[in-house]
Amino acid sequence: MKAKYVWNNGKLVPWERAQVHVMSHALHYGTSVFEGIRAYEIGDNAAILCCREHYERLLFSCKVARIPSPLSIGQWLEITTETLRANGQRSAYIRPLVYRGTGETLGLDARQCPTEALLATMPWGAYLGEKALLQGVDVQVSSWRRNGPGATSTLAKIGGQYINGQAIVMEAHENGMSEGIALDGNGFVSEGSGENVFLAHKNEIFTPSLASSILNGITRNCVIRIARDLGYTVTETSIPREMLYLADEIFFTGTAVEICPVRSVDRMPVGTGVRGPVTKAIQDQYFGIVRGTHADKWNWLTMVPVPARDGVRS
Ligand SMILES: Cc1ncc(COP(=O)(O)O)c(C=O)c1O
Numbered sequence: 001m002k003a004k005y006v007w008n009n010g011k012l013v014p015w016e017r018a019q020v021h022v023m024s025h026a027l028h029y030g031t032s033v034f035e036g037i038r039a040y041e042i043g044d045n046a047a048i049l050c051c052r053e054h055y056e057r058l059l060f061s062c063k064v065a066r067i068p069s070p071l072s073i074g075q076w077l078e079i080t081t082e083t084l085r086a087n088g089q090r091s092a093y094i095r096p097l098v099y100r101g102t103g104e105t106l107g108l109d110a111r112q113c114p115t116e117a118l119l120a121t122m123p124w125g126a127y128l129g130e131k132a133l134l135q136g137v138d139v140q141v142s143s144w145r146r147n148g149p150g151a152t153s154t155l156a157k158i159g160g161q162y163i164n165g166q167a168i169v170m171e172a173h174e175n176g177m178s179e180g181i182a183l184d185g186n187g188f189v190s191e192g193s194g195e196n197v198f199l200a201h202k203n204e205i206f207t208p209s210l211a212s213s214i215l216n217g218i219t220r221n222c223v224i225r226i227a228r229d230l231g232y233t234v235t236e237t238s239i240p241r242e243m244l245y246l247a248d249e250i251f252f253t254g255t256a257v258e259i260c261p262v263r264s265v266d267r268m269p270v271g272t273g274v275r276g277p278v279t280k281a282i283q284d285q286y287f288g289i290v291r292g293t294h295a296d297k298w299n300w301l302t303m304v305p306v307p308a309r310d311g312v313r314s
Helices: 025-029 051-065 073-087 130-135 159-174 218-229 277-290
Strands: 005-008 011-014 032-034 037-042 045-049 092-100 115-122 137-145 179-183 189-192 196-201 204-208 234-237 249-254 258-265 301-305
Touching (some): 005 073, 011 073, 025 092, 037 301, 051 073, 073 115, 130 258, 189 196, 218 234, 218 249, 218 277, 249 277, 258 277
Parallel strands (some): 137 179, 204 234
Antiparallel strands (some): 005 115, 037 045, 092 115, 179 189, 196 249
């Protein structure tokens, strides 16, 4: 997880020198907003997936957290290109982050603290492992609930909120599982610590609606598009926990996790316990587009030519 340069407050600096002050508001209270974006190598290009949608969501998160973005969407796109090129990366995980730095007091109202921004690009393979994409992962229903409506904004990617996801994933790891699925405040299925959830039952697809304390995932929206294009019915609705035990197939979606089958929930096999045909059909389309073997028919990819740099490639 390292690259040569990080874009830090207006300039590219060596990775080791990209530092923050210990009294930064963000360090004490989680006062940051961020995105996770992927670029895939297609020929000599970094093909950035849904770049604009990610920066639109970043600016939305800034608005909710009252941390103004110092950059416009166009400027974010420019520095993304600049940083990938400087690092010679065609395939990368891209992390823009806006946070509150050091102010005069440690009061909770951070608006007197300066706004800082950074963008890092780093190599990152399959989030839950290459094997998981084929064989699926074992998960548990978390004992932790997602943050309830009106408490925090799950639609925004705000740093401090991720303590909830950390509790979910650490509990799962302690129990020998790859991931946890949290329920919302009403006991309906919400999402994983960093992934949205889909279920297939009798050839129909279901996913929790935005009212179930989920992040409005960009991969989720791509998958809904692909699935409908393949002729499946996709319903966004409240999903009772037992549907996880009834489903023929379950899969996670997310920029990091991509599209990953779930093979068991609470030690009970999902369907036949192997990746099912619906999951595979959607994976084939998604990976076909990001790897350049299928047409990018919805214009999801932004192509950035990246010359190989000092042999540094992700
Ligand atoms: C809590 C949470 N849910 C879902 C997702 C998936 O969202 P996306 O597909 O936009 O990466 C993420 C990742 O950003 C996340 O952090």
